[in-house]
Amino acid sequence: MKSMRKGITLTLITVLLILTACGNGNTASKTDNVTQDPNDPFGKYSDIITINIGKEVDSADKSLPSGDTPENNTYTRYVKEKLNIETKIIWQAGVGKDYTQKVNLSIASDDLPDALVVTDTQLRQMVKSNQLADLTEAYEQYASPTLKSIIETTEGLAMKSVTFDGKMYALPNVTAESDMQHIMWIRKDWLEKLNLEVPRNIEDLEKVAKAFVEQDPDGNGKADTIGITGPQSGGLLNADFINPNNNNYGFDPVFGAYHSYPGFWLEGADGKPTYGSIEPETKEALAKLRDLYAKGLIDQEMSIRKDAQELIKNGTSGIYFGLWWAGGYGPLADAIKNNPEANWQAYSLLDSNGEFTPHMGTPSNQYLVVRKDYKYPEAAIKMENLLLRDESTFDVNVGIGNYPLRIVFAPMDEMYVTYNMMKEVMAGTKTAEELDIPGYKLLKADAENIKKVKLEPYDNMDIQYWDPNADNGAWKRMYSTMVGIAPLMEPYKKTYSLTYSQTKTMESKWATLDKMEKETFLKIIMGAAPLDTFDTFVEDWKKQGGDEILAEVAELAK
Numbered sequence: 303m304k305s306m307r308k309g310i311t312l313t314l315i316t317v318l319l320i321l322t323a324c325g326n327g328n329t330a331s332k333t334d335n336v337t338q339d340p341n342d343p344f345g346k347y348s349d350i351i352t353i354n355i356g357k358e359v360d361s362a363d364k365s366l367p368s369g370d371t372p373e374n375n376t377y378t379r380y381v382k383e384k385l386n387i388e389t390k391i392i393w394q395a396g397v398g399k400d401y402t403q404k405v406n407l408s409i410a411s412d413d414l415p416d417a418l419v420v421t422d423t424q425l426r427q428m429v430k431s432n433q434l435a436d437l438t439e440a441y442e443q444y445a446s447p448t449l450k451s452i453i454e455t456t457e458g459l460a461m462k463s464v465t466f467d468g469k470m471y472a473l474p475n476v477t478a479e480s481d482m483q484h485i486m487w488i489r490k491d492w493l494e495k496l497n498l499e500v501p502r503n504i505e506d507l508e509k510v511a512k513a514f515v516e517q518d519p520d521g522n523g524k525a526d527t528i529g530i531t532g533p534q535s536g537g538l539l540n541a542d543f544i545n546p547n548n549n550n551y552g553f554d555p556v557f558g559a560y561h562s563y564p565g566f567w568l569e570g571a572d573g574k575p576t577y578g579s580i581e582p583e584t585k586e587a588l589a590k591l592r593d594l595y596a597k598g599l600i601d602q603e604m605s606i607r608k609d610a611q612e613l614i615k616n617g618t619s620g621i622y623f624g625l626w627w628a629g630g631y632g633p634l635a636d637a638i639k640n641n642p643e644a645n646w647q648a649y650s651l652l653d654s655n656g657e658f659t660p661h662m663g664t665p666s667n668q669y670l671v672v673r674k675d676y677k678y679p680e681a682a683i684k685m686e687n688l689l690l691r692d693e694s695t696f697d698v699n700v701g702i703g704n705y706p707l708r709i710v711f712a713p714m715d716e717m718y719v720t721y722n723m724m725k726e727v728m729a730g731t732k733t734a735e736e737l738d739i740p741g742y743k744l745l746k747a748d749a750e751n752i753k754k755v756k757l758e759p760y761d762n763m764d765i766q767y768w769d770p771n772a773d774n775g776a777w778k779r780m781y782s783t784m785v786g787i788a789p790l791m792e793p794y795k796k797t798y799s800l801t802y803s804q805t806k807t808m809e810s811k812w813a814t815l816d817k818m819e820k821e822t823f824l825k826i827i828m829g830a831a832p833l834d835t836f837d838t839f840v841e842d843w844k845k846q847g848g849d850e851i852l853a854e855v856a857e858l859a860k
Contacts, residue, residue, distance in 0.1 A: 532604025626786030
């Protein structure tokens with residue numbers, strides 16, 4: 303009865319608002335006749351409103367059904383049906399570099415769509431240029447309790463990243479902690495064929511990569527296999543403080559095994575801030591990567607190859623580094639379609655003491671911003687509320703990247719909880735009904751799907767005990783979870799950057815320093831420059847602004 307009275311009250315309020323708006327023309331929440339309940343995070347506008355967006359599009363995503371497009375698909379139609387919000391794509395660009403450049407051009411020309419997703423650096427530029435809507439009030443009124451609770455799991459870090467002079471200028475995403483650590487994916491069937499153990503340290507890795515190159519693990523009688531996949535053209539050798547998460551096909555675990563964290567701001571041995579890229583450990587790691595490349599154990603076309611995934615899909619490569627989701631959500635669906643016996647498993651790469659010591663990222667690395675003067679700044683927030691509440695109801699075979707303005711919202715422990723709960727579901731000690739927990743948006747659906755695609759025995763994750771054909775979408779998520787998260791369930795040491803934001807001097811000098819670093823490191827690894835070029839790089843880096851930036855980072859760290 304209480305909910306019925308509330309519903310009647312809300313309806314009356316909405317009717318009154320509509321009537322008032324029609325009578326006075328400007329007393330509704332907006333300047334036209336479109337109205338909404340300011341207390342309902344999921345309230346539907348009285349009439350269709352339009353939000354023009356800039357869209358990042360993944361050309362490798364073939365999941366949209368015939369006839370659907372990035373602008374008109376199951377997600378955009380759902381947003382329109384539930385909220386009366388119609389999304390229009392006024393420009394789109396490819397994932398990564400192309401999208402970043404397009405956003406930069408929009409900022410520079412002050413020609414912005416109504417809403418888009420940006421980086422930390424772009425957010426700061428837009429705030430400085432007074433281009434963004436203040437979302438403080440819209441967030442307080444319209445962000446759903448679940449969305450707010452997830453942001454609160456960061457203990458203020460997410461809100462701090464979007465608050466300037468007391469005003470909230472973006473909606474920050476929150477990523478699960480498991481999106482920060484890079485692990486090693488390896489062909490276990492190749493290991494078994496060559497009678498090799500899983501490599502756990504650098505020495506083991508070299509031995510296995512050498513065998514993968516020289517001992518014909520695919521059995522085709524040709525010397526055509528590659529040990530370790532490297533970054534593709536435009537890819538990164540390592541993640542950094544600006545892009546700390548999701549660096550697939552880089553060498554982050556190799557650097558980490560040497561306690562080297564290039565691109566991150568660290569506390570040095572003297573207690574003062576230092577930059578990981580100029581530390582001796584990084585020279586040591588570069589020396590090993592240079593050695594592996596010279597021996598032909600790393601893809602000889604790295605940084606030139608158009609698509610690193612092709613080596614995994616076509617069964618050419620046996621090792622790559624990436625995130626937990628870089629398995630099923632990555633190239634493995636095609637790899638296993640081409641060869642059902644390709645048994646890719648995931649492990650951590652350990653240091654000389656037998657410990658896993660990965661660098662960590664920040665919980666917020668994407669920011670949903672709204673153009674200043676856009677009539678409906680709360681619309682973008684309501685779209686995120688809707689996705690967070692209803693994501694588990696969508697067909698997982700259609701890439702979630704097609705949801706307009708999607709940013710990730712996940713409790714920090716989401717994948718650890720999911721991993722443990724799925725083990726309980728398989729053991730019969732938990733049911734899907736017990737796992738309908740707000741915030742853990744896919745947990746119930748995962749519990750309903752796991753036994754569709756995981757075959758007995760449930761404690762063996764080798765590929766022959768899975769059935770991808772039963773439900774390929776469910777398999778991608780469950781295989782990534784149960785295989786990719788497993789290495790992260792063991793104890794490990796976390797290394798955080800002192801900052802994940804740019805300082806004032808970085809705004810003018812970072813692009814040059816970063817370019818110098820990336821080019822130098824790539825040349826050293828590929829043998830185009832001697833290893834001692836590293837020492838020259840350190841001197842130049844410090845002279846050309848690095849020392850100045852280090853002083854600023856020291857101030858930030860106080």
